[in-house]
Amino acid sequence: MKIHVKSYLTDRENFLPAVAFCVAVFGPVAFFSRRITGVGLNAFYPAAWSAFTALAAFFIFYTRRVSFYRRIFFSGLALSFLVHFKLSLLSKIFDSSCFKDTPFCHIAIASSFFNYMYQQYLALMSGDWRLWGPLSLAFAWLFFTLVIGRAWCSWACFYGGIDDGLSSLPKKALVKTGALAGKFRDFPAALLIFLLLISLAYMLPVYCLWLCPLKMTSAFLDPGDALIRKVQLGLMLFALVILLAGPLLTKKRTFCSFLCPFGAWQAFWGRLNPFRVVVDEGKCNACWECFDSCPMFAIRAGHDGKPEVSAYCNLCGECLAACPSGGLRYSVFGMKVGDVKTGFGRLLNPESFLVFSALVTGGTFGALFAPAALKDIFDILLRIATSY
Amino acid sequence: MLSILSEGFILGLSTGFYCLTSCLPALVPYLLSEGDKVWKTNFDIFLEFLSGRFIAYFLFAVVSTLIGKAYKPYLPHWVAPLAMLLTAIAMLAFLFTSRGGHPGKGCAMQFSPFYKRIPLALGFMTGINVCPPFIAAFVRLVELSDMTAGMFYFTGFFTATSILILPAIAPTPFMNDRLKNIGRMTLAIAGVWYLLLGIKGLAAAL
Numbered sequence: 001m002k003i004h005v006k007s008y009l010t011d012r013e014n015f016l017p018a019v020a021f022c023v024a025v026f027g028p029v030a031f032f033s034r035r036i037t038g039v040g041l042n043a044f045y046p047a048a049w050s051a052f053t054a055l056a057a058f059f060i061f062y063t064r065r066v067s068f069y070r071r072i073f074f075s076g077l078a079l080s081f082l083v084h085f086k087l088s089l090l091s092k093i094f095d096s097s098c099f100k101d102t103p104f105c106h107i108a109i110a111s112s113f114f115n116y117m118y119q120q121y122l123a124l125m126s127g128d129w130r131l132w133g134p135l136s137l138a139f140a141w142l143f144f145t146l147v148i149g150r151a152w153c154s155w156a157c158f159y160g161g162i163d164d165g166l167s168s169l170p171k172k173a174l175v176k177t178g179a180l181a182g183k184f185r186d187f188p189a190a191l192l193i194f195l196l197l198i199s200l201a202y203m204l205p206v207y208c209l210w211l212c213p214l215k216m217t218s219a220f221l222d223p224g225d226a227l228i229r230k231v232q233l234g235l236m237l238f239a240l241v242i243l244l245a246g247p248l249l250t251k252k253r254t255f256c257s258f259l260c261p262f263g264a265w266q267a268f269w270g271r272l273n274p275f276r277v278v279v280d281e282g283k284c285n286a287c288w289e290c291f292d293s294c295p296m297f298a299i300r301a302g303h304d305g306k307p308e309v310s311a312y313c314n315l316c317g318e319c320l321a322a323c324p325s326g327g328l329r330y331s332v333f334g335m336k337v338g339d340v341k342t343g344f345g346r347l348l349n350p351e352s353f354l355v356f357s358a359l360v361t362g363g364t365f366g367a368l369f370a371p372a373a374l375k376d377i378f379d380i381l382l383r384i385a386t387s388y
Numbered sequence: 389m390l391s392i393l394s395e396g397f398i399l400g401l402s403t404g405f406y407c408l409t410s411c412l413p414a415l416v417p418y419l420l421s422e423g424d425k426v427w428k429t430n431f432d433i434f435l436e437f438l439s440g441r442f443i444a445y446f447l448f449a450v451v452s453t454l455i456g457k458a459y460k461p462y463l464p465h466w467v468a469p470l471a472m473l474l475t476a477i478a479m480l481a482f483l484f485t486s487r488g489g490h491p492g493k494g495c496a497m498q499f500s501p502f503y504k505r506i507p508l509a510l511g512f513m514t515g516i517n518v519c520p521p522f523i524a525a526f527v528r529l530v531e532l533s534d535m536t537a538g539m540f541y542f543t544g545f546f547t548a549t550s551i552l553i554l555p556a557i558a559p560t561p562f563m564n565d566r567l568k569n570i571g572r573m574t575l576a577i578a579g580v581w582y583l584l585l586g587i588k589g590l591a592a593a594l
Contacts, residue, residue: 186566186569186570186573187573189570190570190571190572190573190574190576190577191573191574191577193416193417193420193570193571193574194413194417194574194577194578194581197409197412197413197416197578198413198578198581200409200412201409201410201412201413202409225588227588227591228588231584
């Protein structure tokens, strides 16, 4: 390990470009984080979060280990969400009645999209659209989709961060998932179609009320019906098991692959985004290391017997790290552009553009809860320290 | 009678959105799983579904008129959950008896094609699935208490709501085996959902 560290630190050709890259990421994340957190929170917390994001950028660029450092950032983002959200529930900051309307969560955008459209229609008809606009949320989603597309699921989603972090913990998969992947990989698409229709039918965010594992608390359950409450609790528990136990047993992102409607939604709309992972036919020797390493079951056999990257790819970079011959790379619309190996020229590679876009998006989105989570942790530690 | 017909039509057009939400969860998964790239096949399914709805509406027109004549303007509470339960049974029975359309892979039971009119059954059962616009139409018919007027009223109502359901067949020309498989999974989820709500509703009503 010492040798590695030494060799990294002596890689002078990439040090300054990595610093430049780090500063380029820090700037917008710090600006937006401060804007998002506002004056209610000490400036230290958004600055710390921005520094964390920028450090991830530095190490990704400097070491070229995209997936490894991405995962650290991504898991940090997810953990901070869990901390803040769950602590908020304990302190009753969240009003459970807000979940009777469609919540402003990216998972809900997909499954309640028709509801948003209908509500926006009503808002437009009432002439009050500027005060209340789910359409603005749709624009935000469209913007992020154009910027990072499917990469959202591996760089910014708090569900994904939990699934991804846990899937990296076991050394070996205890349960093989090959057959399951083929049969049920499209299940999220089926769930999405059902949820779109049924959420509209009942004018309720059905996914959030019935299946969201992060809301595992009785506050959101149907108070009027014991049977429905039990079913809701059972389904949430099932989703929680898929989210937590699934990745630990299979080393795959089971929740994202088999239960997340937003994953299916983004797989469809993500085609709008230019970033892709492509197989270099000349370098690929069909060893299928990428297939085994892909946590999203997004690599399948192509017509020529070589791997083919499907629309479910989240651009996490795991396959790039696993390929022994360097046969996979990030690209823009599959074109072979910008493959500079060292120096400042690397800043113009598709990989750098993707990592920059993804980290700025993830960092900005994370600013909604990560700085507050840092404060929560700091407050708890302070309370513990002062109590002794 | 023309004014009664247009009254039903206007009601259907203005409130048909709600019909859409109760019909689409049954129709769309079926269209995805059994539809084809050929428009005609999909349109046949759609027409069969509409026929089921029409029969249900027709029946409802008769029942509402009779209820109106008997001065008992209410419906039993078990009608809607029973319709839901039957919809669920039809959906799940279809899935179990025809696994992906591959002969030999499904359930061993062989049914006459007459009994496999699933879109007709789904249309009928979503037709009797009481939704808010339906109740509005029901109240008006009870007030009218006239069989012929009831028929005209529901014909108008049916036509208008059918126009709103028509876009459901728009994406089916993009059908392929993968989408059909997704449709079958959606059908299974929707079937279980209706089953649960049907049982719950019946338990509460009885």
